[in-house]
Amino acid sequence: MMRPEALDPVLLRTFVAVADLGSFTAAASAGDYTQSAVSRQIAALEDLCGVELFARGARGVRPTPAAEHLLPHARALLDRLADTARALDGLRRLDAGTLRVGAFPTANVTLVPDALARLRARHPGVRAVLREGLTERLAPMLDAGDLDIAVVSTHKVPAPAGDLVRLLDDELLVALPGGHPLASRRRVPLEGLADEPWIVADEPAAVAALHARCEAAGFTPRTPLRAAEWISKLGLVAAGFGVTLVPSLAAAGARRDGVVLRALAPEPPRRTVYAAVGRHARRSPPVIAFLEDLRAAAAAGG
Numbered sequence: 001m002m003r004p005e006a007l008d009p010v011l012l013r014t015f016v017a018v019a020d021l022g023s024f025t026a027a028a029s030a031g032d033y034t035q036s037a038v039s040r041q042i043a044a045l046e047d048l049c050g051v052e053l054f055a056r057g058a059r060g061v062r063p064t065p066a067a068e069h070l071l072p073h074a075r076a077l078l079d080r081l082a083d084t085a086r087a088l089d090g091l092r093r094l095d096a097g098t099l100r101v102g103a104f105p106t107a108n109v110t111l112v113p114d115a116l117a118r119l120r121a122r123h124p125g126v127r128a129v130l131r132e133g134l135t136e137r138l139a140p141m142l143d144a145g146d147l148d149i150a151v152v153s154t155h156k157v158p159a160p161a162g163d164l165v166r167l168l169d170d171e172l173l174v175a176l177p178g179g180h181p182l183a184s185r186r187r188v189p190l191e192g193l194a195d196e197p198w199i200v201a202d203e204p205a206a207v208a209a210l211h212a213r214c215e216a217a218g219f220t221p222r223t224p225l226r227a228a229e230w231i232s233k234l235g236l237v238a239a240g241f242g243v244t245l246v247p248s249l250a251a252a253g254a255r256r257d258g259v260v261l262r263a264l265a266p267e268p269p270r271r272t273v274y275a276a277v278g279r280h281a282r283r284s285p286p287v288i289a290f291l292e293d294l295r296a297a298a299a300a301g302g
Helices: 009-021 024-031 035-049 065-093 111-122 135-143 204-216 230-238 248-253 285-299
Strands: 054-057 060-063 098-103 127-132 149-153 163-177 187-189 197-200 222-226 244-247 259-265 270-277
Touching: 009 024, 009 035, 009 065, 024 035, 060 065, 098 111, 098 135, 098 285, 111 127, 111 285, 135 149, 135 270, 149 285, 163 230, 163 248, 163 285, 197 204, 197 230, 197 244, 230 244, 230 259, 244 248, 270 285
Parallel strands: 098 127, 098 149, 187 259, 197 222
Antiparallel strands: 054 060, 149 270, 163 244, 163 259, 163 270
């Protein structure tokens, strides 16, 4: 049985040209070959097929029945190869393709939407697929090749495999009820909130991170209210039930009546935000373009 990879597209292209033009000489001129080169190519294809493909005559050549049978298949294969080449060109030019992005929730407030909008404006043919999750979920997806690029924070878990590109340092703000005694200050000392109830996600990692920050300021936070969603946390803050930390990336989405956001003093806590590029996607044109857009969005304020 003939192996498909044995079919050389160069031989098939010459075969179709000879059949269409009716002579080796004309096919050689059209393909910028010598006549002897065309003869060798046809002979090689005939050896591969085990049949004569052209009947030679004084007035040129004509396809044999075997060639007539092979011609539509050769044309279809060459058409598919041309379509594949055009598709590859489209990927390189970013006229097409898919970009699989992952991001943690607060990065999806402004940073990632801004970057995706920039990408769409420059390359509308690229289709973006977005998955949201914490870094703990995104890292395995990136390592497995299910994502091409992910916006992650490495303050909780080791960095995912692949290349890490630093985007920004995300300052943590404190959300206070509008009537709080410290709400009028521009910067709020963390130790001044030692007696406040703290609202935090009911996850060991989130509680541990809050404890580490507060204990560095000299107190252990009370966390009677556990809520995962930002809309829930801010609703509780607005109603005066406590305070919570809000990443500056989420500040635009955290503004609501009854809540004020303030920087913490003396040194505001920060986390570093990275773009993690999967090993399989290092040369991907959509990933390279989106990485530029993420940097631009981060520089513009996310």
